[in-house]
Amino acid sequence: MRIADRLVWRDGALTEGHRRVPEETAVALTYNGGTQAVMMATPQDLSDFAIGFSLNEGLITSRDDITSLDVVELDDGIELRMWLPDAFAERLAERRRNIAGPTGCGLCGIDSLAEAVRPAAHVPQGRRFTPREIMTALAAIEPLQKLNHETRAVHAAAFWTPARGIVALREDVGRHNALDKLAGHLTQTHSTASEGLVIMTSRVSVELVQKAAAMGAPILVAVSAPTALAIRMAEAAGITLIAVARNDGFEIFTHPERISPEAGARSPHTDKSHVA
Secondary structure (H helix, E strand, O other), X not given: OEEEEEEEEEOOEEEEEEEEEOOOEEEEEEEOOEEEEXXXXXXXXXXXXXXXXHHHOOOOOOHHHOOEEEEEEEOOEEEEEEEOOHHHHHHHHHOOOOOEOOOOOOOOOOOOHXXXXXXXXXXXXXXXXXXXXXXXXXXXXXXXXXXXXXXOOOEEXXXXXXXXXXXXXXXXXXXXXXXXXXXXXXXXXXXXHHHOEEEEOOOXXXXXXXXXXXXXXXXXXXXXXXXXXXXXXXXXXXXXXXXXXXXXXXXXXXXXXXXXXXXXXXXXXXXXXXXX
C-alpha cells in the first residue's frame, strides 16, 4: 500500500490531500521453468495465490503436487516459481499461457471457447444453513477487510463456518485472485470448503463459480448480482448461488434446498423458472 498525492474538488473549492492506494504488480506463475500466466495482483499472500490458482485451474490435484515454491521479487514484478513432477508436463503444455492479463482476469490466456465455459466440477451436498447464519457471516466480513478500509479499492473472499466464524479472508485488486488466495489458504490448513460458506464482496461471474466448484464449495454468497451464465453454471455444478447479499437480506438463484427457513418464516409461492 502507498500514499498517493491528490487534488480534491468539493463544495466549489480545490484542496490538496492524500489517499492510501493498494499496490498492483505483475505476478508471473511459472511451472518447471515456463510461464503459465501473468496476472496483475496485490503483492500479498502470494504463496496462497500460487497454490490456489494451481488448484482452481486444474494444474495440480493437491498441494503435495508442488515439489517447491519460491516467491522471487524482480525489477519488473514477482515470479511465483513452482516445480511439479514430470508427469504434469503434458497438462502444462495443454494449458500454456504466455500472455499478460488485466487486473483480476479469470480467463486470460484461455485459447478456446470450450475451455472458457468448461463444465464446473459437481460439488458435494454439504450442510444446510439458516438465513440468520448467512446474515451473521456477511456481517463478520466487513470489519476484517483491513486493506479495503484503507483504500476502498480491493475485493475480498472469505470462508465462514458456524463453529469457527470467519476462518480466513483474503484481499486483492482482482476478485478472482482473492478467491484463489483463499483456496490456497484453505488447502494448506486442511479446511474443507463443504463445511461452510464462501463469500465474495463482488459480482458473480462464471469464473468465480468454476473456482468455487473446484474448491468443493456448495454455497457461494456475493454482495452483487450474478451473470446469467454464472447462474447456469452454478445450477449445473450443484452450487447454491446467493447474491445481492446486503444487511437487509439476500437473493437465492440456484439450489435453495441448502437454505433452511427460520421457524415461523413464510414459504414463498414462486415458480420454478430458470434464467435462459
